[in-house]
Amino acid sequence: MPSMNSNIGNVGRGFASFMTPAPEGVVRFTVGQPDFRTPEAIVEAAKSALDAGEHGYTRSQGNEEVCNAVAKHLTKYDIHVDANDVVVSPGCKQSLLYAMMTCLNPGDEVILFAPAWPSYEGMLKLIGAVPVHVPVKRENYHPDMAATRAAITSKTKAILLNSPNNPTGAVYLPSEIEELTAIAAENDLWIFDDMIYSDLVYGEHKYTSPVTFEGGKERTLTIGGWSKIWAMTGWRLGWITGPAGVMEGVKTCQASSATHIPAFLMGAGAVALGLENEPKEFLEEFTKRREIFHGLVEEIPGISAPKPEGAFYILADITATGMDDIEFATRALEEASVHVIPGSLMPGGEGLIRMSYGTSVEQIREGCKRLKNWLQD
Numbered sequence: 001m002p003s004m005n006s007n008i009g010n011v012g013r014g015f016a017s018f019m020t021p022a023p024e025g026v027v028r029f030t031v032g033q034p035d036f037r038t039p040e041a042i043v044e045a046a047k048s049a050l051d052a053g054e055h056g057y058t059r060s061q062g063n064e065e066v067c068n069a070v071a072k073h074l075t076k077y078d079i080h081v082d083a084n085d086v087v088v089s090p091g092c093k094q095s096l097l098y099a100m101m102t103c104l105n106p107g108d109e110v111i112l113f114a115p116a117w118p119s120y121e122g123m124l125k126l127i128g129a130v131p132v133h134v135p136v137k138r139e140n141y142h143p144d145m146a147a148t149r150a151a152i153t154s155k156t157k158a159i160l161l162n163s164p165n166n167p168t169g170a171v172y173l174p175s176e177i178e179e180l181t182a183i184a185a186e187n188d189l190w191i192f193d194d195m196i197y198s199d200l201v202y203g204e205h206k207y208t209s210p211v212t213f214e215g216g217k218e219r220t221l222t223i224g225g226w227s228k229i230w231a232m233t234g235w236r237l238g239w240i241t242g243p244a245g246v247m248e249g250v251k252t253c254q255a256s257s258a259t260h261i262p263a264f265l266m267g268a269g270a271v272a273l274g275l276e277n278e279p280k281e282f283l284e285e286f287t288k289r290r291e292i293f294h295g296l297v298e299e300i301p302g303i304s305a306p307k308p309e310g311a312f313y314i315l316a317d318i319t320a321t322g323m324d325d326i327e328f329a330t331r332a333l334e335e336a337s338v339h340v341i342p343g344s345l346m347p348g349g350e351g352l353i354r355m356s357y358g359t360s361v362e363q364i365r366e367g368c369k370r371l372k373n374w375l376q377d
Helices: 040-051 064-077 092-103 118-126 145-151 174-186 244-256 263-273 277-298 325-336 361-376
Strands: 086-089 109-114 130-135 156-162 190-194 220-225 238-241 313-317 352-356
Touching: 040 263, 064 086, 064 238, 064 263, 086 092, 086 244, 092 118, 092 190, 092 220, 092 238, 092 244, 109 118, 109 145, 118 130, 130 145, 145 174, 156 174, 174 190, 238 244, 277 313, 277 361, 325 352, 325 361
Parallel strands: 109 130, 109 156, 156 190, 190 220
Antiparallel strands: 086 238, 220 238, 313 352
């Protein structure tokens, strides 16, 4: 039998083993997707495009309508780009992979803030790059600047940002983004800015882009998508934009792999970016869930967590229960019928569990009640 890619065996599958559907009656806090339906206007736009015969090939980076819509949408964050430097891909993950493929060589090191979403590490390993996990501050999950500077070597090529953050729920301060941008500029590094949760922010400081600071625009690739804010996880639509020269490389990646997203989804993507009411309603619902969930978690013996600042995750410390996170997650499922993600599936996540409030208030209340009763018993 011929040999396989030698990297494959080193690439994990992240949360996959804890994402399989649980038995009936289990409360699932594992799935990182909103439980809302995609807004009807978006669905109707896709249906209309199918009816109109938009079934064939089109421009690889996405048609002008959707690329213009992305460029316009980004201006709300003071990100100003030419629509010709936008590529719409089959999902935010695909956009991240394009960024890595375009900017990195085998052996290049990339700074990740640990615990980091595990797909980052998997993608880097697939292309032969090296993830470097820099632990965040445990009290609030914000970056440790001294540790970040200490982790940079002659092989460091990029810093990967994700704020609002999965799995921590942290939203980095503008001053922190400014300092990280300065660190990247001082060391001539790329910045991969994953802004997928950009509008899901609950505090006073919002998502901040590195491009808004000196030295940021020429080194930042901005990556986002439709999955979280518009409840479109299954549509697999993402975007990437950055300096024109880099985007030519990204276009090559897209043309050589996916060709383009389904033609009939492009107009629907543009419609989504023009909606105002539905994203606000989703944010209001998540805000309510966050308050309820965090309050209930604080009442559970042996569990503590900072209040999430963004996204829809609580990353809780369970070390006071006397269990490690794998044992906790396994026993919570078997004995309390509650499904959570053990943090040690991510470097730097030992002793933590991730819980998503992309589910109903009723499920949140029921799951927390089960965990509390289980631990008290």
